[in-house]
Amino acid sequence: MKQCTLAFIGGGNMARSLIGGLITNGFAADNIHVADSSNETLQTLTNLYPVRTFTDNTAAIADAEVVILAVKPQQLQAVTRQLSANWSKDKLLISIAAGIRLDDISRWLGQEQAAIVRAMPNTPSLVQAGATALCANDHVETEQHELAESILRAVGLALWVKHEQQMDAVTALSGSGPAYLFLVMEAMQTAGMELGLPEETARLLALETAFGASKMALESDESACVLRQRVTSPGGTTERALDEFEKGDLRGLFSKALTAAASRADELATQLGQDHE
Ligand SMILES: NC(=O)C1=CN([C@@H]2O[C@H](COP(=O)(O)OP(=O)(O)OC[C@H]3O[C@@H](n4cnc5c(N)ncnc54)[C@H](OP(=O)(O)O)[C@@H]3O)[C@@H](O)[C@H]2O)C=CC1
Numbered sequence: 001m002k003q004c005t006l007a008f009i010g011g012g013n014m015a016r017s018l019i020g021g022l023i024t025n026g027f028a029a030d031n032i033h034v035a036d037s038s039n040e041t042l043q044t045l046t047n048l049y050p051v052r053t054f055t056d057n058t059a060a061i062a063d064a065e066v067v068i069l070a071v072k073p074q075q076l077q078a079v080t081r082q083l084s085a086n087w088s089k090d091k092l093l094i095s096i097a098a099g100i101r102l103d104d105i106s107r108w109l110g111q112e113q114a115a116i117v118r119a120m121p122n123t124p125s126l127v128q129a130g131a132t133a134l135c136a137n138d139h140v141e142t143e144q145h146e147l148a149e150s151i152l153r154a155v156g157l158a159l160w161v162k163h164e165q166q167m168d169a170v171t172a173l174s175g176s177g178p179a180y181l182f183l184v185m186e187a188m189q190t191a192g193m194e195l196g197l198p199e200e201t202a203r204l205l206a207l208e209t210a211f212g213a214s215k216m217a218l219e220s221d222e223s224a225c226v227l228r229q230r231v232t233s234p235g236g237t238t239e240r241a242l243d244e245f246e247k248g249d250l251r252g253l254f255s256k257a258l259t260a261a262a263s264r265a266d267e268l269a270t271q272l273g274q275d276h277e
Pocket residue numbers: 009010011012013014015035036037038041057069070071072073075079096097098120121122123175176
């Protein structure tokens with residue numbers, strides 16, 4: 001993949017997933033700078049990958065072409081303001097923070113012309129099975145578009161959304177999505193154990209079923225609905241289970257859950273988009 005110097009500000013959960021996926025895909029660890037306020041976090045990272053670590057955010061971005069802000073939304077304003085003094089307009093900034101808007105980041109950076117991309121990845125990036133949506137401001141050049149996309153494509157699916165507003169829906173669907181599916185796996189494992197299966201048997205069957213269904217849906221020309229119907233023999237076992245899901249309004253629950261997540265992203269943007277110096 002195309003190499004560049006890439007600086008992560010924040011070396012927590014999501015940065016770790018992206019870094020692991022990038023290195024496995026041939027990105028040179030030496031070209032990855034990671035800054036974090038916690039020495040322990042940096043140590044954990046260097047135990048896993050030979051990246052270059054920094055406790056000074058400014059030093060980490062000095063010769064970086066791309067800077068990925070991977071701190072919590074609550075820390076984004078302070079971190080961006082801190083970087084503003086040493087920002088040069090040839091750099092590309094990628095924020096992966098939930099909610100926080102392009103215009104707010106640009107204002108905190110103090111540079112109206114700064115090239116900024118918002119990306120919403122997810123943790124399966126660690127195993128090259130991530131799903132990321134991106135959107136850019138008007139100052140991102142074609143080459144920078146390609147660079148941002150190539151970084152995220154190295155760890156899975158990467159696609160662009162037209163309107164920044166859609167990033168809240170993306171966050172609710174695929175950003176947070178792995179957690180919903182892990183919950184489903186946990187619930188299936190527990191239910192299997194309640195029916196008498198040993199823990200490890202229930203765990204393996206639940207996980208492999210989730211993996212197999214996902215792989216099959218991705219590789220098939222048929223919709224998930226048709227694939228579901230093929231498992232569901234009339235008068236059989238699946239039908240009984242699906243009836244219970246419909247009675248419990250599983251679809252309605254997903255709709256409510258994703259709406260709540262998207263609203264939280266919007267709430268974060270409103271609350272944290274206020275300036276504090
Ligand atoms: N986790 C996920 O699945 C996803 C997360 N995101 C987004 O990614 C971002 C990071 O999330 P996540 O990785 O889960 O969070 P983490 O808390 O795991 O990582 C953030 C890291 O940044 C460090 N940090 C805090 N302040 C600073 C600072 N001033 N300078 C440098 N480093 C600092 C934190 O250290 P300390 O802990 O000591 O404060 C922590 O190690 C968030 O904005 C989130 O919205 C996006 C998609 C998916």
